[in-house]
Amino acid sequence: MIAMWNDMIQANVVTILFLLILIVNIWRGMKRGGTGSMQHLFFTIIDVALTVLSIFVAYQISQAFSPIVLDWLKKLDLQVPVKELAWWENIYYTAVISLRDLALLRFAALFLLLYLVIRSVAGGLVGALFYLWSNDEGRARSLSNADGSQSSAARFGSGLLGALLGGITGAVRILLLVVLLFGFVTLNPGSPVSRHIQQSNAYQLAAGQAVEPFAGDWVTANLPVFTAEVKNQLTALMQQRYDVIDIQLPKDIEKAALEVTKDAATQEEKARKLYDWVGSRVSYDWNKANQYIEQRIWKEQTPQDTFETKKGVCIDYARLYALMARAVGLEVRVVTGLGYDGKGGYGPHAWNTVLVEDKGWISLDATWASTGDWFNSPNFESTHIPDQQAASGT
Missing domain, CATH: 3.10.620.30 (C8orf32 fold)
Known part of the structure; x- marks a missing residue:
């Protein structure tokens, strides 16, 4: 706590941002009360779990289907017509040829499409279940407490419980932010922004205790290689663009x-x-x-x-x-x-x-x-x- 206070005095933006996230979530938890905060925390965790699961499933399916899509694109035997192309034709031929020739771009396109579909379907199902559950709970609450009144002690206890649960929700969100910052620092280790991030004692604690033990080695070993390959294939895409627009x-x-x-x-x-x-x-x-x-x-x-x-x-x-x-x-x-x-x-x-x-x-x-x-x-x-x-x- 003393280290975080020193960060605040030194105006470390990362620590201040963490603190603001925590305060806002605690305040919103108090406003929601114990029951509302429990629901919110529950669905925050569900949302994170669905996101991770959707990424995993989309990744596995994309790996399996990328070679199949490649075979299909090769069978198209697409040839750019030797004529002046309209703007939409330039985009079409560049996109199709690039998906055929650039493996990482093809995988990324499949992954993004599959992730959006899987995440939307999963989110829709959970949302429908929540709607049914909340309606049932609302009816039960109205039957058990017709006037909706609560004693002062009950409201105070509910507010305290809500604040505690809001703090947990804020901690989950801070952890997600730490993961993103860890990836940025890994890709840009010597930049001024990375140095400022690493000066945050709160970031060092969260990254050292929660991120590095589980994914640190994998991230530092694979993320820079993956990012470099993305840059390579985007460059190839831009250069391939000239093959299409200068076909005439x-x-x-x-x-x-x-x-x-x-x-x-x-x-x-x-x-x-x-x-x-x-x-x-x-x-x-x-x-x-x-x-x-x-x-x-x-x-x-x-x-x-x-x-x-x-x-x-x-x-x-x-x-x-x-x-x-x-x-x-x-x-x-x-x-x-x-x-x-x-x-x-x-x-x-x-x-x-x-x-x-x-x-x-x-x-x-x-x-x-x-x-x-x-x-x-x-x-x-x-x-x-x-x-x-x-x-x-x-």
Whole structure:
């Protein structure tokens, strides 16, 4: 108690929040009385139990059905039509292809859908039972005490019991909050917010006595890995989006790509000629970049816009290059991540990888072509960090 008081004096937000939750629940318990607080505590515990049970059941079913859904999606043999897609078509094709190709996203979608259904059904059944029970109890109460009067001593005793039960309800809610905070601290161990959380003596006591003995090792070992994988697959989803929205091949871009590579004898020569052309024809749009950096205003543009204006930022270079590469039969990807800024740090960047015979996937950065040769450069990996690699910390 002395330690918690010291936390209060030092204005530790976590301890103050815990105390407020406890006070509010005690006060509401006193208002409800013993019977009402008992009911509320009972259904709070039921609600937590239903949530945990729903998560467990949804997890098990999702694991079993994810491979079945994958087989079904593969049988669809979905092909993105080569035409200008409406906004809803972009969303549809991106979603279906991503569910097919990204295992974790498919599992997460199944899990969320199943959890919502199971939790809603379970909650509805419990709610119906509570309604029937409360009506029966109300009728019994009205028969046993027609005037509804209570002595002062009975009201006082009921209030004390309600306060005690309200305190227990508050403790349950605080414990749930501690679990969430424990997960946040595990994922962000060095952040200022995590340090402030860990300075709370109340948090340390609850986490050390209730969370760590039961789930601490599992959480610290698995949660960061799971979160990193989520980031990886979300990144893959965003990059796959460009494969869908840039599926249409304008005739002028196709004609230019064929003209640029007409003398190329190999896939690598085609990739190189396109790198030289995009890198030398497109100028970096500093106004667009500065507008985003200073005002957070993003001007979206298509590869056609980049081709016509000959201006763009890194993602525009990469999308135009990808479209021209596909026009000449190359397999290519748009990669997002971090690029070295020349000042000892890294900033958001985009580039391409292309598949060529004998060498496999090689990386190139048409945006940086004016600063040197960044076509399969030997120091490419030291200056470019893909989002997947950045998320995993390697």
